[in-house]
Amino acid sequence: MYLFGMENLVWVEISKNALQSNINTFRNLVGKDTILCPCVKSNAYGHGLIETSKIFLESGADWLAVNALYEARSLRSAGVLAPIYVLGYIALSDLEEVLNLDLRIVVYNKETVSRLGEIAEKLDKKAKIHIKIETGNNRQGVVAEEIEDFVKYILSFKNLEIEGLSTHFANIEDTKDHSYAEIQLKKFNEIVAMVENLEIKIPFKHCANSAATLLFPETHFEMVRPGISTYGMWPSDETFLSFSNERKMNISLVPALCWKTKIAQIKTVPSGEFIGYGCSYKTTRQTKIAILPVGYYDGYDRGINNAHVLIHGKRAALRGRVCMNIIMVDVTDIPEASLEDEVVLIGRDGDENISAEQFSKWADTINYEVTARINDRIPRIYV
Ligand SMILES: Cc1ncc(COP(=O)(O)O)c(C=O)c1O
Structure with a gap:
């Protein structure tokens, strides 16, 4: 399960309660027989x-x-x-x-x-x-x-x-x-x-x-x-x-998955510098950048360019292209961010939430593909 020493850097938390609750919901919908x-x-x-x-x-x-x-x-x-x-x-x-x-x-x-x-x-x-x-x-x-x-x-x-x-x-x-x-x-x-x-x-x-x-x-x-x-x-x-319009009942589906990583480096980049491959992003101010050890090999789609992650419950915008094993985010407005702090790629952090649906819109795909493509090698931890 714990391959390549990744468990401390990139991992997926799965809520057992959420999975249980969804199965109960379906049982109630279809009946016991x-x-x-x-x-x-x-x-x-x-x-x-x-x-x-x-x-x-x-x-x-x-x-x-x-x-x-x-x-x-x-x-x-x-x-x-x-x-x-x-x-x-x-x-x-x-x-x-x-x-x-x-x-x-x-x-x-x-x-x-x-x-x-x-x-x-x-x-x-x-x-x-x-x-x-x-x-x-x-x-x-x-x-x-x-x-x-x-x-x-x-x-x-x-x-x-x-x-x-x-x-x-x-x-x-x-x-x-x-x-x-x-x-x-x-x-x-x-x-x-x-x-x-x-x-x-x-x-x-x-x-x-x-x-x-x-x-x-x-x-x-x-x-x-x-x-x-x-x-x-x-x-x-x-x-x-x-469902909301046609079925006269209330159900709540509870998302079970939360995808996390940690900050691997923080650096200050002067105004007017490029970030990442293709020089696709140019800083417009002195910028604090956090380097995150996750990329398209892990399932973080390379097509994404207008996304954010959550650090200390705040949004940090993606800067530059998604690399194979690394992404870069802007933490200029999160001064407390520091090395090895937890980062939420999908899931809730305080008042903020990045749903699989939100992520799928950034990646121009559907929620199914987003969660199914999180690399199998990344540890799943059941909480
Ligand atoms: C044959 C078949 N049945 C059921 C399902 C479940 O579909 P859903 O995830 O939309 O509930 C799938 C999913 O692709 C399927 O291929």
């Missing part, structure tokens, strides 16, 4: 795969969703016994491990089905699979015209069990107009009915990410797969506004 399967892919959106997963499970989550086999393997190695659902593709050559680790996987091609069917028979095990249905995302998925044939093909393998039918919304969080999501949901319901007409009982139908779980109870079915909001972030401003 719906499987709550938070997405912990991509290092739990930057929050740390193993610890976050354990906190989620202790807080009442039922299953965990990961993207890749290596994530599922890490969870099993860490002693996690809960059901794990793998959302992403698994190479044909790795399918035996799916059975050995007792994973649920999503399927959408016949090659996976036949290989898994053969391996399951050889090992004398049952493989639990969830069919991904194409309803309008045009990512993974089996189209409506092929679904009956696909289901019958699966049923020809006696060691395969169709445990779930799933789909994923393409346009539910980026907009306040949910007509496309409604079309997808209708299509999903039609295809579910088609499959169930084949006299097969499907235990778990699921399609709800955070936005769907928050906004549309009719998407909950037997299981929900929220990601971003279990970490305390709204999927978008539009989702927040839609």
